[in-house]
Amino acid sequence: MRLILTAAALATIPLAAIAQDDPIRNTIEARQGFYKMLAINMGTLAGMAKGDIEYDETGASLAAANIEALAGYDLPSLFLEGSASGEVDGTAALPDIWEDMDDFRAKFDGLREAAAGASTAVTGGAGNVGPVVGKLGGACKACHDDYREKG
Amino acid sequence: MSDGPVKQMGAIDEVRLWDPLLRAFHWLLVLFVVTSWLLGKFGPDQMTLHFWSGYVVAGLLIFRLVWGFVGPPPARFSHFIRGPGAIAGYMRGMFLRQPSYWPGHNPLGALSVIAMLAALAAQITTGLISDPDDYINVGPLASYVSSATRSKAVGWHGLGSTLILLLVLIHVAVILFYRFWKHENLVKPMITGKKLIRRR
Ligand code: HEM
Ligand code: HEM
Numbered sequence: 001m002r003l004i005l006t007a008a009a010l011a012t013i014p015l016a017a018i019a020q021d022d023p024i025r026n027t028i029e030a031r032q033g034f035y036k037m038l039a040i041n042m043g044t045l046a047g048m049a050k051g052d053i054e055y056d057e058t059g060a061s062l063a064a065a066n067i068e069a070l071a072g073y074d075l076p077s078l079f080l081e082g083s084a085s086g087e088v089d090g091t092a093a094l095p096d097i098w099e100d101m102d103d104f105r106a107k108f109d110g111l112r113e114a115a116a117g118a119s120t121a122v123t124g125g126a127g128n129v130g131p132v133v134g135k136l137g138g139a140c141k142a143c144h145d146d147y148r149e150k151g
Numbered sequence: 152m153s154d155g156p157v158k159q160m161g162a163i164d165e166v167r168l169w170d171p172l173l174r175a176f177h178w179l180l181v182l183f184v185v186t187s188w189l190l191g192k193f194g195p196d197q198m199t200l201h202f203w204s205g206y207v208v209a210g211l212l213i214f215r216l217v218w219g220f221v222g223p224p225p226a227r228f229s230h231f232i233r234g235p236g237a238i239a240g241y242m243r244g245m246f247l248r249q250p251s252y253w254p255g256h257n258p259l260g261a262l263s264v265i266a267m268l269a270a271l272a273a274q275i276t277t278g279l280i281s282d283p284d285d286y287i288n289v290g291p292l293a294s295y296v297s298s299a300t301r302s303k304a305v306g307w308h309g310l311g312s313t314l315i316l317l318l319v320l321i322h323v324a325v326i327l328f329y330r331f332w333k334h335e336n337l338v339k340p341m342i343t344g345k346k347l348i349r350r351r
Contacts, residue, residue, distance in 0.1 A: 046286040118276065133287060138196035138287065139257050140285035140286065141288065142196065144283055149306075151303040
């Protein structure tokens with residue numbers, strides 16, 4: 001048993017090292033992590049809007065502030081040339097992104113606009129969360145429709 | 152082929168073929184399938200209307216399923232779903248430039264009817280379990296399937312919409328083929344219920 005564990009531990013070292021060195025893998029993992037963070041905070045807000053999660057003003061405001069912060073990040077820089085689906089495995093980023101980087105950026109700006117002021121907009125009652133989720137969700141959809149592989 | 156497969160049979164009569172509910176079903180289906188499709192592709196980001204329009208289609212399909220067993224004979228599945236022999240037999244007369252005078256869906260057309268109904272049922276199923284990761288248009292049953300399935304469902308739903316478009320285009324093309332090649336108007340019977348058929 002100990003032998004197997006040691007072997008397994010040894011085997012992961014070079015793999016981890018390779019992963020660290022591969023800028024394409026890194027960029028894909030980073031942007032997917034970015035989207036997961038968006039998703040987690042959206043999950044909190046959507047849950048409160050629907051009543052699945054009990055509304056609390058601080059929690060809602062924090063989740064919205066997280067999304068605002070994420071929207072300030074230069075996400076398009078994580079879309080390195082050569083990291084499209086079809087070129088490498090494990091990504092759903094369509095090659096169209098690189099064909100029209102300006103429009104892709106515009107879609108991300110759409111999220112930034114939707115997120116502006118969200119952390120205050122969600123305060124004051126559960127009823128205020130729904131419209132914010134609607135605006136943010138529309139920005140997610142607009143980009144996924146064009147630039148994310150389905151399924 | 153001097154006396155073709157349809158020639159030596161009985162007299163032609165006008166009969167009440169399609170009952171009012173079946174006709175209402177068809178034209179409501181057309182309305183709501185087109186509405187669902189257009190809202191899916193071009194509708195607002197918040198897809199509430201698309202969902203509701205899809206639910207109406209679901210209701211219509213449930214009605215059609217029941218009607219296929221308890222409705223008047225021409226509406227019943229057992230009346231128009233036929234084997235390969237009947238289909239081949241029908242196809243022999245298919246390109247004759249004369250009306251089929253068929254008393255219901257013909258054996259070949261039945262395949263198209265079933266394909267459309269099945270594709271629509273599948274479309275509703277994939278829609279109900281879709282999760283496009285936007286937190287606003289999540290299918291109400293998405294949480295009951297695995298996360299891999301609910302993201303794949305989005306892809307299936309997109310493919311399904313193309314399939315439905317194709318089936319409907321074929322459907323309408325064939326109706327036009329009957330109208331202009333076979334000189335048989337199938338649309339009027341779907342509106343008035345009355346059709347010229349050959350007794351056999
Ligand atoms: C979204 C579009 C459409 C869908 C999904 C659709 C679906 C169907 C279905 C399911 C049937 C079988 C009826 C039954 O027994 O339940 C049918 C029959 C029929 N449809 Fe459509 N239809 C569409 C559009 C149209 C249009 C635009 C026309 C007119 C040009 C049309 C004309 C007919 C006719 C004449 C029949 C009867 C065919 C026969 O005599 O066997 N349909 N359609
Ligand atoms: C007759 C039934 C339906 C038709 C013809 C239809 C058609 C469509 C079409 C054309 C799209 C756009 C797909 C694309 O551009 O890739 C779409 C998207 C969608 N539909 Fe439907 N749909 C139907 C029923 C439903 C139902 C019942 C639901 C859920 C309850 C649903 C949920 C969705 C969702 C969530 C999307 C967005 C997927 C995405 O973001 O790509 N649909 N539908």
